[in-house]
Amino acid sequence: METQNLRILFVVDAIKGRNGVGTYYQDLVGLLSERIERAELVAPSLDDPHFCQGGSLPMPGDTTQRLFFPHMRALTRLMEEMQPHVVVVPGPGLFSLGGYWLARKMGVPVCVTFQTDYTHLVQLYWGPLLARLVCGLLDRLNLAMFHGASSVVTISETMMEQARAIGVARPHLVGTPVASEFIRCPAEPPRDGVRSVLFVGRLAAEKHIGAFLELAARRPDLTFTVLGDGPLRGEVQASAERLDNLFFAGWRSRDEVMTFLDNHDVLMLPSSVEAFGTVALEAMARARWVITSHACGINQWPGLARGLLPLGEGETLDQGLRRLEQLEPAWRTGLARRGRQLAVAVNDETLASWEDVLGQTALRAPERPAPSATLGLLRRLGARAS
The missing domain is CATH 3.40.50 (Rossmann fold)
Structure with a gap:
């Protein structure tokens, strides 16, 4: 069809x-x-x-x-x-x-x-x-x-394996789209190295927000911001009141999320459970540096891995951040630009994959x-x- x-x-x-x-x-x-x-x-x-x-x-x-x-x-x-x-x-x-x-x-x-x-x-x-x-x-x-x-569709290799394990014979693997404004608006990499770090997501146990708060306490030389809401909101608010370099902005609209991404240098996604991690893709589209935990499904996409800084097994957020800071400035700039290019390419592939699956399913x-x-x-x- x-x-x-x-x-x-x-x-x-x-x-x-x-x-x-x-x-x-x-x-x-x-x-x-x-x-x-x-x-x-x-x-x-x-x-x-x-x-x-x-x-x-x-x-x-x-x-x-x-x-x-x-x-x-x-x-x-x-x-x-x-x-x-x-x-x-x-x-x-x-x-x-x-x-x-x-x-x-x-x-x-x-x-x-x-x-x-x-x-x-x-x-x-x-x-x-x-x-x-x-x-x-x-x-x-x-x-x-x-x-x-x-038809059955999933968004990462890990979820593909889980689907097969419970009896799905032929699941389809598709990607994750990016809202058009994240791609169409021009974006440039940070110019002055790492100065600010952002977390966006539900304030819940699976997002491992505690590790982000601990990092803010260890790095008073950097600015940290949390966007989101959830059952751990009180813990985040308490940390923000205690730390001069940590700011809690609550839940924000998509337009505001893009503005916060543009005003920060690094996005961190330290989740212990994360089928994909849409905000990481959005940050790549805005030419930001992205540090992800090894649990994030976005790491499994070959078309995106070269634009990310995934943590190694046992590596902490602090160690991952210092690894980014130690890179040559030109290499960091290239990483951010490459991330944006990869996000745009994967977005196009995702839409084509969805159209193909839906066309087949309709028949x-x-x-x-x-x-x-x-x-x-x-x-x-x-x-x-x-």
């Missing part, structure tokens, strides 16, 4: 712009809208609620986030009006399950994405017994959605009906949200 004629509906649980997954689909839909007939995003929003967005509850383990219920009648009306060729869902959230079930009911091919390491996240926030039960449920939901999908029919248990659950949720 000609990709320019595609109509694609994305049904996503992640709040728009509030985390990596929410940012991913916000950017992807914006970019695809310029290349296909119609790309529509259904996702919760705190500032501008979507008409398919129902009520919400605090997220278990992180009250700074909300778990939204889909408005099933509104979502049904949208699908009937749009008649999408493919429905894309990152499972297994409530919005995703709603989009998955409706697509199967209407005979629309489904593309399920696998880009969050739920097992590690659950183990970080819940006790061993509850984590084991929840992980088992998530694995079953994931596998059921994979088996009913016409495939669903293989089995949606499970009756899923139908009952979604009917109850839809009734509550209506």
